[in-house]
Amino acid sequence: MSGGVYRIALPLLLLFYAAGGFLTHTQFLGREIFPLFSWSLYSGAPRVESQYTARLLEVDGRPLTPPVDLMATPGFHRGPDYWLDAGVLDGFGAALEARDRERVAAFRCLVESNILLGDGIRYEIVKRTYDPLARRTTGAFEESILGTFVKERPAGGC
Amino acid sequence: MAADGASHHLSIQHPFDLFWSLADGPFGDRDLRRPHAQARALTRCFYVGLLSIAFRHLSLWDYYLGLRCIQPLWPVAWTAAVPPRMAAAAVLLLFVLGSLVAACVPDRLLARSLAFVGCLEFFAFLYSFGTIRHVHHLLLLATLLLVLLPSGRGDDDAGKRAYLRAFWGVQCGVLLTYSMSGSLKLLSGLWHLASRGEGVFTPSAFSLHVASSGFRFGVEPLLGGMALRWGALGLPLYLGVIYVELVSIAVAFRPSLHRAWGAVLIALHIAIALTLNLFFLPSILVLGVFLLASPFAPDRLDGRRAARDLPLVGRLLIPDERKPAGQAPTA
Numbered sequence: 001m002s003g004g005v006y007r008i009a010l011p012l013l014l015l016f017y018a019a020g021g022f023l024t025h026t027q028f029l030g031r032e033i034f035p036l037f038s039w040s041l042y043s044g045a046p047r048v049e050s051q052y053t054a055r056l057l058e059v060d061g062r063p064l065t066p067p068v069d070l071m072a073t074p075g076f077h078r079g080p081d082y083w084l085d086a087g088v089l090d091g092f093g094a095a096l097e098a099r100d101r102e103r104v105a106a107f108r109c110l111v112e113s114n115i116l117l118g119d120g121i122r123y124e125i126v127k128r129t130y131d132p133l134a135r136r137t138t139g140a141f142e143e144s145i146l147g148t149f150v151k152e153r154p155a156g157g158c
Numbered sequence: 159m160a161a162d163g164a165s166h167h168l169s170i171q172h173p174f175d176l177f178w179s180l181a182d183g184p185f186g187d188r189d190l191r192r193p194h195a196q197a198r199a200l201t202r203c204f205y206v207g208l209l210s211i212a213f214r215h216l217s218l219w220d221y222y223l224g225l226r227c228i229q230p231l232w233p234v235a236w237t238a239a240v241p242p243r244m245a246a247a248a249v250l251l252l253f254v255l256g257s258l259v260a261a262c263v264p265d266r267l268l269a270r271s272l273a274f275v276g277c278l279e280f281f282a283f284l285y286s287f288g289t290i291r292h293v294h295h296l297l298l299l300a301t302l303l304l305v306l307l308p309s310g311r312g313d314d315d316a317g318k319r320a321y322l323r324a325f326w327g328v329q330c331g332v333l334l335t336y337s338m339s340g341s342l343k344l345l346s347g348l349w350h351l352a353s354r355g356e357g358v359f360t361p362s363a364f365s366l367h368v369a370s371s372g373f374r375f376g377v378e379p380l381l382g383g384m385a386l387r388w389g390a391l392g393l394p395l396y397l398g399v400i401y402v403e404l405v406s407i408a409v410a411f412r413p414s415l416h417r418a419w420g421a422v423l424i425a426l427h428i429a430i431a432l433t434l435n436l437f438f439l440p441s442i443l444v445l446g447v448f449l450l451a452s453p454f455a456p457d458r459l460d461g462r463r464a465a466r467d468l469p470l471v472g473r474l475l476i477p478d479e480r481k482p483a484g485q486a487p488t489a
Contacts, residue, residue, distance in 0.1 A: 039339035045363035087289025113227035132369035
């Protein structure tokens with residue numbers, strides 16, 4: 001790139017990146033457009049947090065006693081990229097809460113195809129609400145079940 | 159950027175002349191051969207680092223090829239039309255190949271473009287499974303800005319100056335992201351404090367983040383317990399972090415602070431990893447190459463000069479001295 005063009009291109013690109021990042025900030029009701037990003041990281045500190053998890057109730061028709069909490073399973077967290085899987089569970093839970101059928105279907109497909117790799121799995125999506133500091137000392141949290149599902153079809157895309 | 163012996167005459171001819179008049183200090187009258195050679199070597203180092211990240215992902219090929227259901231982001235919309243295994247293999251190989259070619263011939267526009275496309279395609283693919291994470295966004299921005307490097311070996315001063323300007327442009331983009339992060343922490347913090355009496359400006363903010371990350375990721379951070387015991391230090395630390403992040407963009411114009419800012423931001427990422435379980439590994443590479451090893455930084459650390467250059471507070475900490483006769487003004 002020639003020097004003259006660069007003298008205009010760089011400031012314009014940086015301005016676009018900053019403006020795009022702020023405008024797509026999800027807290028301003030924006031929608032994230034990859035690879036733009038507002039870089040809003042740890043800019044809030046809520047006293048009440050929500051967490052979603054999948055609790056496995058049956059596998060191949062056999063009940064699991066006690067049921068298996070996916071987020072509490074060491075194997076789940078030691079996978080190649082547990083962040084992504086935890087994010088998908090979060091998205092599934094949030095879609096169920098919002099009663100957004102389209103997003104529920106999309107996230108259910110992702111969970112059943114990429115995370116729950118067996119067949120014949122009955123599971124429930126659970127929401128936990130808690131004060132992080134109180135939960136750490138007392139273990140206390142509130143729990144609600146957002147839905148129960150059965151994965152019947154073999155994993156193979158949506 | 160503060161000049162090292164360069165003098166500038168501000169003549170505004172187009173809208174960005176002011177920006178460049180501040181930035182061009184180090185490219186003025188000084189000998190450009192050494193910083194230019196360093197910048198070229200650092201560019202190659204960056205692509206070697208990128209290749210090592212690509213290779214790390216290649217080692218997880220079994221996981222990526224096992225993914226079935228994809229909801230593709232726009233850069234990988236084409237993956238909807240091919241079998242998932244083929245798409246995964248294609249983006250993995252493109253990422254590795256692009257970074258390898260750029261590491262071999264970083265002076266070639268085509269090679270750097272291939273590295274950027276490989277990086278964009280792979281991470282767009284990675285985030286096409288329901289959630290976008292932000293660990294690799296800085297890496298992606300750096301590979302994009304490096305595409306703008308001028309081609310050629312920079313045999314004359316004009317070529318060297320153009321190369322150094324574009325290299326500085328990457329530094330500027332990297333530091334901009336930290337300023338964006340700092341400014342949103344500041345604005346959100348003030349808003350939450352005023353509206354709900356909570357947020358990052360409350361003493362428990364850091365402890366809340368530490369405790370929360372243990373539950374969110376299901377893994378206790380390595381120093382989570384210690385961080386909670388020392389929770390009282392959270393607020394001053396948070397204020398320090400907001401300052402460092404907020405003024406980062408100004409540091410791009412102050413070469414005396416490049417290395418210090420690189421070190422502080424890397425230390426910040428290490429502290430975040432130890433207490434919040436967030437491992438921004440690619441950011442370490444970017445900060446290491448572009449700031450810690452900055453070709454514009456002075457050879458020897460001048461603590462007094464660096465302290466005086468601290469944005470917002472430097473002139474209060476160390477007032478201006480009388481300049482010796484003959485020394486050029488700083489921008």
